Amino acid sequence: MLKFSLYHPNEFQPSSLYNMLLKLKFTCTLLLLLGLTRLYAQDSTLVGKTIKWDLSQCIDYAKKNNIQINSLRLSKQLSQQDLELARAAKLPDLSASATQNFSHYNTNNNGSGLNNNGNSGFVASGNYGVNSSVTLFNGGLLNNTISQKGLVLQSSNLNILQQENDITLQITQAYLAILLDKENILYNTDLVNTTIAQVKLEQQRYDVGSVARKDLIQLQAQQAADQYTLTNLKNTQRSDVLTLKQYLLLPSNVDFDIVRPDTIVTSSSVAVTPLNEAQDSAYRTRPEIKNGQLGVQISQYDVAKAQAGYLPSLVAGGSIGSGYATGSGSGYFNQIGNGLTEQIGLTLAIPIFTRRVVRTQVEEAKINVQQSKLDLQNTKYVLSQTVERAYINVQNAQGQYDAANEEFKYSKESYRIASEQLKVGVANTVDFLLQKNLYVQAQQAFVQAKYNLILSLRIYDFYRGQPIKL
Numbered sequence: 001m002l003k004f005s006l007y008h009p010n011e012f013q014p015s016s017l018y019n020m021l022l023k024l025k026f027t028c029t030l031l032l033l034l035g036l037t038r039l040y041a042q043d044s045t046l047v048g049k050t051i052k053w054d055l056s057q058c059i060d061y062a063k064k065n066n067i068q069i070n071s072l073r074l075s076k077q078l079s080q081q082d083l084e085l086a087r088a089a090k091l092p093d094l095s096a097s098a099t100q101n102f103s104h105y106n107t108n109n110n111g112s113g114l115n116n117n118g119n120s121g122f123v124a125s126g127n128y129g130v131n132s133s134v135t136l137f138n139g140g141l142l143n144n145t146i147s148q149k150g151l152v153l154q155s156s157n158l159n160i161l162q163q164e165n166d167i168t169l170q171i172t173q174a175y176l177a178i179l180l181d182k183e184n185i186l187y188n189t190d191l192v193n194t195t196i197a198q199v200k201l202e203q204q205r206y207d208v209g210s211v212a213r214k215d216l217i218q219l220q221a222q223q224a225a226d227q228y229t230l231t232n233l234k235n236t237q238r239s240d241v242l243t244l245k246q247y248l249l250l251p252s253n254v255d256f257d258i259v260r261p262d263t264i265v266t267s268s269s270v271a272v273t274p275l276n277e278a279q280d281s282a283y284r285t286r287p288e289i290k291n292g293q294l295g296v297q298i299s300q301y302d303v304a305k306a307q308a309g310y311l312p313s314l315v316a317g318g319s320i321g322s323g324y325a326t327g328s329g330s331g332y333f334n335q336i337g338n339g340l341t342e343q344i345g346l347t348l349a350i351p352i353f354t355r356r357v358v359r360t361q362v363e364e365a366k367i368n369v370q371q372s373k374l375d376l377q378n379t380k381y382v383l384s385q386t387v388e389r390a391y392i393n394v395q396n397a398q399g400q401y402d403a404a405n406e407e408f409k410y411s412k413e414s415y416r417i418a419s420e421q422l423k424v425g426v427a428n429t430v431d432f433l434l435q436k437n438l439y440v441q442a443q444q445a446f447v448q449a450k451y452n453l454i455l456s457l458r459i460y461d462f463y464r465g466q467p468i469k470l
Contacts, residue, residue, distance in 0.1 A: 050255040055175050055470055058258070062167050062248050069163050076156035083149040090142050092134035099127045122326075128336075129321030136316055136346075139308030148301035155294045161287040165462075167247070172458060172468050174244040178258050180451045181237035187443050188230045195223045198422060205425065215429040222433055261470050264454060272398075272457075275391045278464045282387050285465035289383065292376035299372040302365040309351060309358035318344040383463075390460040397453040408446035415439035 053061070063069060106120040135142065199219045205211040245256050273281075283289050320342050324335035351358065418435040421427030458468050 052257045052259050054259040054261070055172065055468070058171050058175060058244065058248060059168050059468070062171050063164050065249050066163070066167050067249065069160060069167065072156065072160045072163055076153065076160065079149070079153045079156040083146070083153050086142070086146045086149045089145070090135070092132050094130070094132045096130045097128070101125045125323065125325035127321065127323035129319055131317070131319040133315055133317035136314040137311075138313040139311030141305055141308040144301050144304045144308070148298055148305070151294050151298050151301070155291055155298070158287040158291040158294070162291065165287065168468060169459065169462065170247055171244070173455060174240065174247055175258060176451050176455050177240045178237060178244060179260060179264070180447060181233060181240055182260055183447050183451075184444065185230065185233050185237065187447065188226065188233055191440065192223070192226045192230050194419070195219070195226050198419070199223050201423065210425065218429050218433060222436070264470055270457065272391070272394055272460070273464060275388060278391060278460065279384050279387050281464045282383055283380065286383060286463070288379050289376075292372075292379040296369065296372040296376055299365065299369045302368060303362060306358065306361040306365045309354065309361060312348055312350040315347045315349075316345075317347060318342070387460075387463050390456065390463055393456040394453075394460050397449065397456040401449040401453045404442070404446040404449035408442040411435075411439045411442035 101124070103123045103125070104120070105123060199216070202211060202216050202219050206213060206216045241256060241258075244258070245252075245254070248256075250256055320340070322336045322340045324332050324339070328335065330338070414435055415438075418427055418432045422429070422432045454470070458470075462468050
């Protein structure tokens with residue numbers, strides 16, 4: 001099993017606002033469900049099919065269909081709508097109103113109250129109007145809100161990139177684990193075939209009485225042990241393939257396998273980028289750093305928005321209205337025309353004493369700026385430690401690969417000689433089996449070291465901003 005650790009950097013609301021948040025939450029949930037419906041509709045096209053993908057295909061599919069990534073894409077759409085709403089706040093609004101009333105009257109001839117001799121009837125009346133207003137000045141609140149929402153939208157994009165990076169590392173590790181399984185299966189299949197041939201030859205010798213039964217039994221036991229090991233390796237491969245399918249969100253009835261590259265470049269002599277250069281590159285390219293920097297800017301806009309509470313606001317407004325009533329002796333349209341009124345005006349609001357509300361909002365916003373700076377500093381620290389750990393892993397993997405390669409080379413040759421000696425009958429069975437076990441251990445250590453080196457190099461380069469390729 002390929003083992004390698006991955007490291008990753010992580011006032012009372014009015015009722016109207018509360019209702020708005022509930023509606024927003026409902027909208028987000030609905031959009032997410034719609035997105036997941038589309039996702040499973042895509043997966044259903046793979047049901048019952050046999051697919052074999054290389055690493056790039058696995059990564060591309062995961063980026064398109066991963067639930068967390070698609071959820072972040074929906075969050076980005078919400079951020080885009082927030083930006084559009086902030087921009088529209090600078091435009092004038094326009095509303096129309098219409099009121100229609102029906103009144104019943106019952107009076108006597110003298111107008112002194114109810115009387116059986118009085119008259120009764122209905123009066124209809126109506127009022128109609130159009131109103132509009134536009135904010136001329138509010139201390140820069142609208143402009144700062146627009147700028148802030150634009151940064152939030154950028155942050156949403158970076159959140160998607162960050163999640164894509166995480167799933168890329170997971171897919172790569174799972175993919176290489178399957179390659180490790182496949183290579184171990186190849187080695188052990190060849191080992192089982194060799195053991196079968198050795199047992200067959202030893203059986204022939206036993207039949208003619210040239211070897212003892214214990215020598216034959218020892219080889220037969222070794223054959224059973226080799227077949228057991230091969231079965232376990234195949235089971236491990238099935239488990240690792242299932243893990244990768246789960247990362248990809250593939251349906252369970254899809255026959256899935258990976259493409260084994262013809263060659264994988266592995267060399268311990270590859271020049272490794274110095275640690276300080278890799279860290280500088282990570283600071284420039286990693287989305288979590290850019291996201292932290294945007295977080296500082298977003299919180300600074302909160303300060304500017306809060307400070308707008310100290311300044312006056314100026315709003316221009318206008319309205320047009322008219323009305324009518326039956327029984328006035330004039331026609332409907334004459335009343336509407338004669339009663340038409342137009343109004344235009346300015347409203348200036350000057351804050352004088354706000355009971356420390358604005359000051360508290362400003363101070364809290366400043367504290368949030370300091371917190372954002374601390375979060376950015378911590379993100380840089382965590383990233384620097386992650387890159388350094390990846391650098392050390394590369395150095396360790398190179399040393400392990402060199403040592404395992406040498407051990408495997410000599411053990412392989414010793415095993416070949418012992419096999420030839422056993423074939424011609426000059427080797428002791430116990431000594432042969434001991435040499436074979438040493439060879440198997442060296443082979444397993446070599447394959448493990450090989451893929452540890454591949455994975456550690458790819459991860460280190462990935463933190464430097466290089467795409468993962470085998």
